[in-house]
Amino acid sequence: MRRAFAGFLPKRGRFKGGSRYNRASLSGHVTTFFNTLSEETVLNAAKKSADKTATRKSKGKAGKQAQPKPAPARGHTGEWSARKSLDLYGFERWGNDYFSVSKNGNVTARTLNASVELIDIVNGMLERDMQMPVLLRIENILDAQIKRLNMAFRTAIESHGYKSEYRGVYPIKVNQQSQVVEEIADFGKRYKHGFEVGSKPEIIVALSTLEEPGSLIICNGYKDVEFIELGLSAIKLGFVCVFVVETPSEIPSIIECSRRTGIEPIIGVRVKTTAAVGGHWNSTSGDRSVFGLTTSQLVELVDTLKAENMLHCLQLLHCHLGSQIPDIKDIRMGITEVCRYYADLVNEGAALKYIDLGGGLAVDYTGWGSTYGQSRNYSLQEYCDDIVDTLKQSFDEYGIAHPTIVTESGRATIAYSSILIFNVVDTTIFEPSNLPAPHKDEHPLITSMRDIYGSLTESRIQECYNDAHYWRNEARELFRRGQLDLRTRSVAENLFLDLLHKIADLTESMGRVPSDLEGLKLSLADIYYGNFSLFQSLPDTWAIDQLFPIAPIHRLNEEPTRRAVIADITCDSDGKIDRFVGEGEVAKVLPLHELLPNKEYYLGVFLVGAYQETLGDLHNLFGDTNVVSVRINRDGGYDFVKEMQGDSIADVLSYVEYYPKEMQERHRNTAERAVREGRITARERQQIIKLFNESLNGYTYFEKED
Numbered sequence: 001m002r003r004a005f006a007g008f009l010p011k012r013g014r015f016k017g018g019s020r021y022n023r024a025s026l027s028g029h030v031t032t033f034f035n036t037l038s039e040e041t042v043l044n045a046a047k048k049s050a051d052k053t054a055t056r057k058s059k060g061k062a063g064k065q066a067q068p069k070p071a072p073a074r075g076h077t078g079e080w081s082a083r084k085s086l087d088l089y090g091f092e093r094w095g096n097d098y099f100s101v102s103k104n105g106n107v108t109a110r111t112l113n114a115s116v117e118l119i120d121i122v123n124g125m126l127e128r129d130m131q132m133p134v135l136l137r138i139e140n141i142l143d144a145q146i147k148r149l150n151m152a153f154r155t156a157i158e159s160h161g162y163k164s165e166y167r168g169v170y171p172i173k174v175n176q177q178s179q180v181v182e183e184i185a186d187f188g189k190r191y192k193h194g195f196e197v198g199s200k201p202e203i204i205v206a207l208s209t210l211e212e213p214g215s216l217i218i219c220n221g222y223k224d225v226e227f228i229e230l231g232l233s234a235i236k237l238g239f240v241c242v243f244v245v246e247t248p249s250e251i252p253s254i255i256e257c258s259r260r261t262g263i264e265p266i267i268g269v270r271v272k273t274t275a276a277v278g279g280h281w282n283s284t285s286g287d288r289s290v291f292g293l294t295t296s297q298l299v300e301l302v303d304t305l306k307a308e309n310m311l312h313c314l315q316l317l318h319c320h321l322g323s324q325i326p327d328i329k330d331i332r333m334g335i336t337e338v339c340r341y342y343a344d345l346v347n348e349g350a351a352l353k354y355i356d357l358g359g360g361l362a363v364d365y366t367g368w369g370s371t372y373g374q375s376r377n378y379s380l381q382e383y384c385d386d387i388v389d390t391l392k393q394s395f396d397e398y399g400i401a402h403p404t405i406v407t408e409s410g411r412a413t414i415a416y417s418s419i420l421i422f423n424v425v426d427t428t429i430f431e432p433s434n435l436p437a438p439h440k441d442e443h444p445l446i447t448s449m450r451d452i453y454g455s456l457t458e459s460r461i462q463e464c465y466n467d468a469h470y471w472r473n474e475a476r477e478l479f480r481r482g483q484l485d486l487r488t489r490s491v492a493e494n495l496f497l498d499l500l501h502k503i504a505d506l507t508e509s510m511g512r513v514p515s516d517l518e519g520l521k522l523s524l525a526d527i528y529y530g531n532f533s534l535f536q537s538l539p540d541t542w543a544i545d546q547l548f549p550i551a552p553i554h555r556l557n558e559e560p561t562r563r564a565v566i567a568d569i570t571c572d573s574d575g576k577i578d579r580f581v582g583e584g585e586v587a588k589v590l591p592l593h594e595l596l597p598n599k600e601y602y603l604g605v606f607l608v609g610a611y612q613e614t615l616g617d618l619h620n621l622f623g624d625t626n627v628v629s630v631r632i633n634r635d636g637g638y639d640f641v642k643e644m645q646g647d648s649i650a651d652v653l654s655y656v657e658y659y660p661k662e663m664q665e666r667h668r669n670t671a672e673r674a675v676r677e678g679r680i681t682a683r684e685r686q687q688i689i690k691l692f693n694e695s696l697n698g699y700t701y702f703e704k705e706d
């Protein structure tokens with residue numbers, strides 16, 4: 001179905017700063033691209049019209065009118081293959097070996113030398129009555145990431161002759177969903193992979209999930225007495241639970257709780273590094289970072305612990321340079337500085353044995369392998385090698401025993417395993433339709449527009465663009481004044497669109513494009529309406545301009561001939577995606593396939609597992625999506641390990657303090673009154689009430705009729 005063209009939505013001013021993001025008001029106006037283009041008032045339309053035609057004829061190929069062809073299907077370049085799609089969407093660049101395309105043009109997820117087509121999983125969900133959108137989690141990918149991280153450190157430790165071990169912890173805040181945390185505890189057991197916690201709820205999650213004695217629990221964040229008592233109880237249970245001191249005010253509570261319970265604490269200290277790193281989250285490092293002790297606070301801490309005869313409890317040095325650090329040089333530099341702190345604290349008498357380097361291991365969302373903020377210029381093995389090498393060199397130089405290396409990798413552990421899959425419910429296509437052949441009685445304004453085709457060359461492109469607007473505006477003005485009928489205006493609008501497409505195509509081959517025309521391709525792109533809410537499922541796209549790779553999950557052996565931006569089904573002008581992972585640059589449009597009648601078209605948004613899940617909000621009251629967790633088997637089959645129904649309408653209404661039971665009651669009363677007043681029959685009342693009640697229990701997203 002084609003909609004009337006609506007134009008593109010300008011970015012609304014956002015306040016970004018402070019916490020991960022602050023959301024400004026979401027309601028706002030919608031400005032259409034086409035309507036914001038200069039709307040000249042045409043006082044002497046008839047005169048100007050005649051002048052223009054004369055000018056055009058004298059400049060152009062007088063008398064020879066190049067005729068517009070019916071709108072062609074754009075972009076066909078002959079043979080297409082799944083291999084071309086693999087390159088186009090960059091699966092091998094950003095997929096970390098987990099995603100590929102099968103010969104029959106379907107995206108595959110692969111682990112354990114077996115691969116499964118995502119469309120197969122979608123069909124399996126539909127058979128189980130699970131509707132789109134769905135958040136698909138692939139367990140084995142999470143398992144593989146934990147294994148890769150631990151093995152890469154093991155390899156680095158062996159190859160550099162480092163004389164201690166690696167112990168990873170997963171920061172629960174990166175994805176707190178119970179199923180994810182339980183899987184990490186399970187898959188991480190063999191490496192004693194622990195947890196990083198930053199609040200009482202998170203330590204409770206850790207205590208009820210971790211099983212292996214000796215696993216690390218790193219307690220960051222501000223800790224009250226209850227938090228500290230929970231941590232001390234963890235030590236009693238056999239976990240290595242470390243209180244990382246973030247501020248000097250925490251020390252007295254830790255000492256007091258330890259004395260009262262008779263449990264000796266394991267203390268860590270977070271230092272502020274001065275080396276500022278690149279990337280979006282660099283405010284967590286450097287002098288102005290919120291967390292960590294200054295050098296004078298560090299000295300005070302040592303003196304206090306010495307005075308309390310507890311310096312031997314200071315066993316871990318912590319730093320967190322930032323998340324998503326794109327440049328390996330920054331990591332090396334930061335670690336070198338941390339080693340200096342470590343050495344001096346050992347010299348002060350601290351019994352340090354762990355060095356915790358926090359998070360920062362980046363995910364290459366773009367696949368560019370660069371220092372761009374959403375990429376990284378290193379591999380996992382290089383990250384581990386550089387850390388181990390830097391630590392070994394520094395500690396050997398200081399003559400200090402090699403400590404256990406701890407990292408708190410969150411994003412890199414979890415991002416790959418989740419994919420958001422949604423169907424496209426509609427499109428808006430900005431292309432001319434039904435262009436009639438020229439005929440002798442047509443309106444002179446239409447003839448003037450047809451003339452523009454004859455002059456469309458690189459050197460006159462701006463002039464043609466201006467003229468197309470001029471005549472289109474004239475058509476609108478004449479229509480307003482009753483001097484042009486609806487059909488003629490429609491032809492003028494269609495010719496205008498056709499001209500803009502031709503102009504945009506011409507800009508593709510031009511070295512220097514006039515500034516007016518730079519955004520033209522984007523403003524002519526299709527809009528594909530996806531059955532999802534950006535604010536619920538991809539909040540980072542909206543809030544911090546996060547790029548996630550997006551691709552169709554099927555039909556990849558067909559050429560994607562459309563160029564589109566994606567809008568969600570919220571009625572919010574910010575609910576759109578118009579920045580995509582291109583090859584080496586951020587692309588403004590995504591190549592997509594034309595929709596086929598009565599056939600679903602599915603898109604996948606990849607690498608979405610980190611941070612976002614609990615940040616999503618209920619904008620327009622779209623709730624949590626369905627979640628399905630699958631395990632790929634060695635024989636290429638798969639099991640649905642878990643299925644979680646997304647929120648029903650009643651669920652989301654209750655989150656904003658409506659009471660579904662009361663709503664049903666009030667609706668029933670309204671229906672009863674309608675019966676009493678003769679508007680409906682009693683039978684109709686029953687049908688209306690049934691519909692209302694069934695809807696309350698239904699999914700919040702767009703559902704297709706069977």
Ligand SMILES: Cc1ncc(COP(=O)(O)O)c(C=O)c1O
Pocket residue numbers: 171174196220284320322323324325358359360361362408409410411412
């Ligand atoms: C203290 C701490 N550790 C670990 C992480 C996880 O970082 P990443 O997701 O980059 O691995 C964070 C995130 O900001 C953090 O604040």
